[in-house]
Structure formats: C-alpha cells, structure tokens
Amino acid sequence: MNGSEDRLLAWLREHLGEGHHLGDDVAFLDLPGAVALTVDQQIEGVHFRPGIPVEVLARRLAAVNLSDLAAAGARPRAALLTLATPPGFPHRRFFSALTAALAAAGAELAGGDLARAERPAFTLTLLGGRWPGGRWLRRDGARPGDRLWLGGTVGESALGQELLARGASWRGRACLPPGLSLPRPLAAAARRAIARHLKPCPQLALGRWLARSGRAGAVIDLSDGLARDLHRLCAASGVGARLETARLPFADGFLPLATRLELAPERLALGGGEDYVLLFTLPAGVSPPAAFAATEIGRITRSRQLLAGRAGAWAPLPALGWDHLGGAEATGSRRPSGRA
Numbered sequence: 450m451n452g453s454e455d456r457l458l459a460w461l462r463e464h465l466g467e468g469h470h471l472g473d474d475v476a477f478l479d480l481p482g483a484v485a486l487t488v489d490q491q492i493e494g495v496h497f498r499p500g501i502p503v504e505v506l507a508r509r510l511a512a513v514n515l516s517d518l519a520a521a522g523a524r525p526r527a528a529l530l531t532l533a534t535p536p537g538f539p540h541r542r543f544f545s546a547l548t549a550a551l552a553a554a555g556a557e558l559a560g561g562d563l564a565r566a567e568r569p570a571f572t573l574t575l576l577g578g579r580w581p582g583g584r585w586l587r588r589d590g591a592r593p594g595d596r597l598w599l600g601g602t603v604g605e606s607a608l609g610q611e612l613l614a615r616g617a618s619w620r621g622r623a624c625l626p627p628g629l630s631l632p633r634p635l636a637a638a639a640r641r642a643i644a645r646h647l648k649p650c651p652q653l654a655l656g657r658w659l660a661r662s663g664r665a666g667a668v669i670d671l672s673d674g675l676a677r678d679l680h681r682l683c684a685a686s687g688v689g690a691r692l693e694t695a696r697l698p699f700a701d702g703f704l705p706l707a708t709r710l711e712l713a714p715e716r717l718a719l720g721g722g723e724d725y726v727l728l729f730t731l732p733a734g735v736s737p738p739a740a741f742a743a744t745e746i747g748r749i750t751r752s753r754q755l756l757a758g759r760a761g762a763w764a765p766l767p768a769l770g771w772d773h774l775g776g777a778e779a780t781g782s783r784r785p786s787g788r789a
Contacts (some may be wrong), residue, residue, distance in 0.1 A: 454563055457540050476560030478527050480578055485585065487517035490572040498613060499568075503539050505619055505647050506571070507546035513672065514575040515554050515651035516725040520670040522586035522660025523577030525554045525653070530561035531572040538569060554653060583660030591667035591686035591730040597747040598737065600652045600727035603675050604714060605700040607721020608639075608707055609646030617643050635709055638702025645700070649725040655741050659729060666730035666749075674722040674770020676757075682728065683755055692747040692766060694719075695759040719757075720769025 491510050518525050548558050616626035623643035659665040669682045683690050697718050707714040737743045757766040
C-alpha cells in the first residue's frame with residue numbers, strides 16, 4: 450500500500466466513512482426497481498478553461514449530471530467516476546467537493562477509475578431510481594395544445610461564459626475581466642452571471658414534482674441552448690411549437706449588461722446553452738406550484754414547424770446552440786474557448 454493511488458483510495462475510504470467499499474474492481478449496489486443512468490464528461494480546453502479551481506469543477510461535474518436526472522424525474526442514488534489527471538493534481542480537494550455535492554443530492558460515490566493524463570478529464574456516471582409515487586419523464590410526451598414552460602431564467606450562463614472568455618476568473622468569488630469597468634448594478638449582474646455559469650443548480654425538486662404530478666408531457670434540461678433543445682423535444686414528440694420570445698425570463702440585470710457588452714440578449718437566451726433549467730410541457734390549465742417560479746413561454750402545435758416571435762409576428766426558429774460534434778462553427782457558439 451505504498452503507491453500514491455493506494456494512498457488516495459485509503460484516504461477516500463476514510464473520508465466517506467463506514468459503509469463504503471471503494472477499492473474493489475466493481476461497485477455493489479442494492480437498488481430496488483428500475484434504474485435511470487446518465488453520463489457526462491468534462492475535458493480541460495474543451496469543456497472548461499485552465500485555472501478554474503478544482504472544487505468548482507467537481508461541483509459543476511456533479512450538477513450537470515444531476516440536471517439530467519432531474520429531467521428524467523429520477524432520484525439520485527449513486528455515481529461512478531473516471532478521473533484522468535496530470536501529476537500534482539489536488540485529488541483530495543476534488544473528491545471532497547464532489548462527494549459533498551453528491552451527498553447533498555442524496556447520492557454516493559460508489560466507485561470509478563483513476564488514470565494519468567496530460568490534462569484533466571472527468572467522466573461521471575450517475576444512477577437514479579424513481580421517486581416514491583413518481584414516474585419516469587421523457588422528451589417524447591408533448592401533445593398539441595400543451596403549454597411550454599421554463600423552470601428558470603435563460604441566457605445568464607452564456608453571458609457568464611462570455612465574461613470568462615474575456616478574462617474573468619473565479620478566486621473564491623467571481624472576478625471581472627481586467628479593464629472592464631461597470632456601474633455597480635451591472636458589476637453585480639456580471640458576477641452573478643459568472644457564478645451561474647460555473648455553479649449551476651440542477652432543478653431536482655422541480656423534476657420530482659413533475660414526476661409525481663402525473664401531468665407532465667415532455668421534459669428536457671437546457672444544456673445546449675433553448676432553441677436546440679426545444680427542437681429535440683419537438684422532434685422526439687412529433688410536434689411543433691410556438692415560442693413567445695417576449696415571455697422569456699431573464700435574470701435581474703441581464704438585459705442591460707448584455708447590451709453594455711454589445712451582445713444580443715435574445716441570441717444568448719436561445720443559443721447560449723448551459724442554463725441547466727428544465728423545459729417542460731403541461732396540459733392547458735395546469736401550472737407548477739408558484740414556489741418553482743416557472744414561466745409559460747409558448748405552446749405545442751400539431752404542425753412540426755418551430756416558430757418564434759412576439760405580437761403575432763412569427764418566424765422559423767433556427768436550432769441555435771451547441772453541437773458536440775459540429776463544433777462552434779456549426780452554431781456560432783463560443784463554448785470551446787469560453788466554457789468553464
């Protein structure tokens with residue numbers, strides 16, 4: 450037990466406490482009933498910029514996976530991690546933050562794999578079960594006449610990503626790009642946008658309500674952009690949609706800050722991505738509880754066209770957003786250079 454890997458595993462077993470059996474080649478889980486699985490990877494230079502604190506990276510890795518489970522109406526239970534890192538990587542800080550984020554959502558780190566690499570890369574697999582009284586949620590259940598809802602604001606994360614691309618950083622708190630002078634209200638909005646991008650909050654409680662309500666049609670979490678993910682939801686359901694852009698919910702200070710930075714707010718909202726809020730459909734006349742602060746933004750149509758507009762002026766909605774294989778050139782996204 451002299452190797453650095455063995456020492457790390459010994460520390461991790463002690464850190465997690467009794468009941469954990471890290472060190473075997475397989476993880477043993479006793480999960481009743483059906484299981485939902487999701488996996489996500491984060492690679493330095495592709496998904497996040499060098500210099501982001503490892504605690505932030507660990508919590509973000511957990512959050513983006515938990516958001517997938519939220520969209521499925523799943524209860525987080527266990528995780529498997531593949532961690533490839535260069536020499537000198539602060540593993541204990543990373544694991545402390547990751548296990549805390551998982552525990553806060555009701556999940557445990559059950560196992561994984563360690564390897565050496567030239568730059569950090571993480572892959573997290575999450576397992577979830579059904580909530581008591583709940584059902585699985587999918588993206589193929591939207592029906593004509595359903596209302597389209599958003600679980601939170603859009604565009605703010607993309608604005609934070611843009612600020613990071615311009616030189617913003619995180620040093621225990623959001624730090625603005627050097628040389629960027631903003632009035633106090635806009636500076637506060639900028640710091641919130643950076644925090645929103647680096648520290649997303651998965652909407653597990655909303656997913657649980659949707660799973661238990663018995664009324665949800667289709668659900669998807671917004672990771673690649675509202676427009677692109679709405680296209681995916683409609684394609685899976687065989688329907689179209691009318692998106693009322695005047696109803697899009699924005700965070701405080703978002704509009705004046707985007708204007709100050711010479712960015713198009715609507716494009717950030719439709720194509721920026723990484724909002725990690727739920728987009729879902731409910732029958733007409735059904736609303737989520739007010740505590741979720743969800744916003745009705747349109748309706749599902751029988752036609753397979755996706756239209757966006759305001760005041761009755763409708764135009765086709767392009768699939769703006771991030772294409773993981775097409776890259777930035779395919780969409781206009783800056784994610785490889787600016788995503789944190």
